[in-house]
Amino acid sequence: MKVNKKIVMLAVIAACVLVYLFVPSVNQGINRSVRILTSEGIEGIAAYIRSFGVYAVIVSFALMILQSLISPIPAFFITLANSAIFGWVNGAILSWSSAMAGAALCFYISRVLGRDVAEKFTGKGMLETVDKFFHDYGKYAILIARLLPFMSFDLVSYAAGLTGMSFLAFFVATGIGQLPATIVYSYVGGTLTGGAQKLMTGLLILFAVSIAIFVGKKLYNDKQKNKSID
Numbered sequence: 001m002k003v004n005k006k007i008v009m010l011a012v013i014a015a016c017v018l019v020y021l022f023v024p025s026v027n028q029g030i031n032r033s034v035r036i037l038t039s040e041g042i043e044g045i046a047a048y049i050r051s052f053g054v055y056a057v058i059v060s061f062a063l064m065i066l067q068s069l070i071s072p073i074p075a076f077f078i079t080l081a082n083s084a085i086f087g088w089v090n091g092a093i094l095s096w097s098s099a100m101a102g103a104a105l106c107f108y109i110s111r112v113l114g115r116d117v118a119e120k121f122t123g124k125g126m127l128e129t130v131d132k133f134f135h136d137y138g139k140y141a142i143l144i145a146r147l148l149p150f151m152s153f154d155l156v157s158y159a160a161g162l163t164g165m166s167f168l169a170f171f172v173a174t175g176i177g178q179l180p181a182t183i184v185y186s187y188v189g190g191t192l193t194g195g196a197q198k199l200m201t202g203l204l205i206l207f208a209v210s211i212a213i214f215v216g217k218k219l220y221n222d223k224q225k226n227k228s229i230d
Contacts, residue, residue: 005112030066037067037077046081056085061098068102068154069121075099075153076185083186092186096179103157103174110161118158131159142177153178 019026036048045063052059060082067075075095083091110118119127134141134156141156153174160170 009109009112033063033066034070037063040077042077042080042084045077046084049081049085057094060085060094061101064095064098065102065105068099068106068157075102079182079185080188083188088186092183095186096175096182099153099178099182100171100175102154103178104167104171106154106157107161107167107170110158111167115162118162122155122158126155127158130155131162134159134163142173 020030021027033048036045040048049056049060049063060078064075064078067078079091079095079099082095085091086094106121109121115127130141141159157170157174
């Protein structure tokens with residue numbers, strides 16, 4: 001008997017919503033996590049993760065999944081917090097693997113449940129913007145999303161699920177695209193502190209924005225050239 005993926009996923013989502021609504025400890029825990037992700041800086045997120053002791057790795061992994069679902073919260077601070085807690089190498093591995101899991105989940109939510117449900121997670125306007133950009137530039141959208149530390153890559157994951165791109169192609173491109181940034185940000189978070197960390201973070205952001213502008217300008221010029229040829 002063939003299992004209907006849409007029914008299964010809807011049932012899982014419904015079960016999660018019911019648990020959130022009727023289990024006070026889960027409700028309070030998720031609400032607190034969202035508040036910390038949206039209002040606390042690197043130190044606040046790191047302190048929150050550390051407070052779980054031996055379960056810190058699991059909590060960090062869950063936070064990355066949570067931020068994926070409630071896009072557009074960026075994963076940048078979680079990556080820096082992970083490296084500060086676990087060291088830059090282990091932090092990078094944790095951040096990369098959890099981000100990959102979150103990206104895969106976002107992709108499948110869109111692929112299985114369609115645009116209407118994806119918009120519930122992202123907002124209609126934001127998804128339409130990224131979806132059009134992804135439709136026009138494909139793999140370049142993934143590259144630019146990874147270059148910008150404060151851009152939620154999960155929007156791109158949701159948009160990718162609405163295209164004809166195969167999951168394997170998306171997963172490979174995502175893994176390769178996010179690895180360099182994860183390593184760099186983890187190194188900054190794990191080896192630098194105080195003013196040095198803030199300075200390097202600022203320089204990385206400036207570099208990322210500069211590269212994104214350059215790539216965006218090139219893509220725009222290429223598009224205009226193609227129009228003139230047509």
